[in-house]
Amino acid sequence: MSLLQLRQVHAYYGRIEALKGVSLTVNEGEIVSLIGSNGAGKSTTLKAICGQVKIQGSVIFGGKDISAQPPHRTALEGIAHVPEGRRIFPRLTVKENLEMGAFSVKDKKKVKERTERAFSYFPRLKERYHQPGGTMSGGEQQMLAIARALMMQPKILLLDEPSMGLAPILVDQIFDIIQELNRGGMTILLVEQNAYQALQIAHRGYVIQTGDILMEDEARSLLANDQVKEAYLA
Numbered sequence: 001m002s003l004l005q006l007r008q009v010h011a012y013y014g015r016i017e018a019l020k021g022v023s024l025t026v027n028e029g030e031i032v033s034l035i036g037s038n039g040a041g042k043s044t045t046l047k048a049i050c051g052q053v054k055i056q057g058s059v060i061f062g063g064k065d066i067s068a069q070p071p072h073r074t075a076l077e078g079i080a081h082v083p084e085g086r087r088i089f090p091r092l093t094v095k096e097n098l099e100m101g102a103f104s105v106k107d108k109k110k111v112k113e114r115t116e117r118a119f120s121y122f123p124r125l126k127e128r129y130h131q132p133g134g135t136m137s138g139g140e141q142q143m144l145a146i147a148r149a150l151m152m153q154p155k156i157l158l159l160d161e162p163s164m165g166l167a168p169i170l171v172d173q174i175f176d177i178i179q180e181l182n183r184g185g186m187t188i189l190l191v192e193q194n195a196y197q198a199l200q201i202a203h204r205g206y207v208i209q210t211g212d213i214l215m216e217d218e219a220r221s222l223l224a225n226d227q228v229k230e231a232y233l234a
């Protein structure tokens with residue numbers, strides 16, 4: 001069943017048309033990877049979904065048109081966005097960062113349960129519970145950014161370049177965790193420049209180029225596609 005649908009979405013930064021009619025679907029339980037080169041419109045697609053840019057066209061989530069909704073509303077609908085550059089609160093501890101992720105949840109017991117659940121995916125964060133986020137390694141900060149997004153118990157995770165700037169061993173760990181989250185039932189839309197690994201863990205994928213969807217297919221077909229290999233997997 002389709003959880004998220006973009007229908008002919010156009011997005012603008014002033015006069016720049018960053019998305020030129022993007023249509024894509026994410027079904028419940030899937031990992032869908034959106035790949036493309038620098039400036040292709042990957043981050044803008046995620047921003048369009050969560051209401052951070054002005055759009056034309058429609059975004060349908062769980063059967064409801066959420067096109068005109070601002071970010072705090074789309075978050076409440078169940079859309080969690082982990083932006084590029086892992087914007088955690090650097091001076092707050094891991095614990096406080098996680099609590100901020102669940103700011104609208106008043107029941108402390110629930111917050112604690114969710115924290116424990118996040119730690120089951122990210123045991124490293126448990127060891128760093130009282131450490132300020134900004135003093136942790138890049139990989140740990142990425143883990144914290146994802147864990148914080150999980151605190152709202154979203155229906156979908158939008159991940160923007162989670163592997164960016166990480167050492168290969170940490171990239172592998174992050175991709176493993178993304179897969180594990182998906183096995184636990186989380187639906188994921190993954191934006192990545194690391195096209196090879198992103199397609200390896202995805203069910204389906206889309207290729208975006210200068211604001212247009214160029215291709216869509218099963219991830220394994222995209223991995224085997226000569227055009228994709230030449231442009232994105234070389």
Ligand SMILES: Nc1ncnc2c1ncn2[C@@H]1O[C@H](COP(=O)(O)OP(=O)(O)OP(=O)(O)O)[C@@H](O)[C@H]1O
Binds near residue numbers: 018039041042044193
């Ligand atoms: N705030 C902004 N103001 C003006 N133009 C912008 C802004 N943000 C993005 N753009 C432009 O919109 C287009 C798409 O950018 P976007 O960040 O979505 O690409 P991307 O595929 O995520 O690239 P990258 O991998 O480099 O992050 C680019 O041409 C970019 O220069």
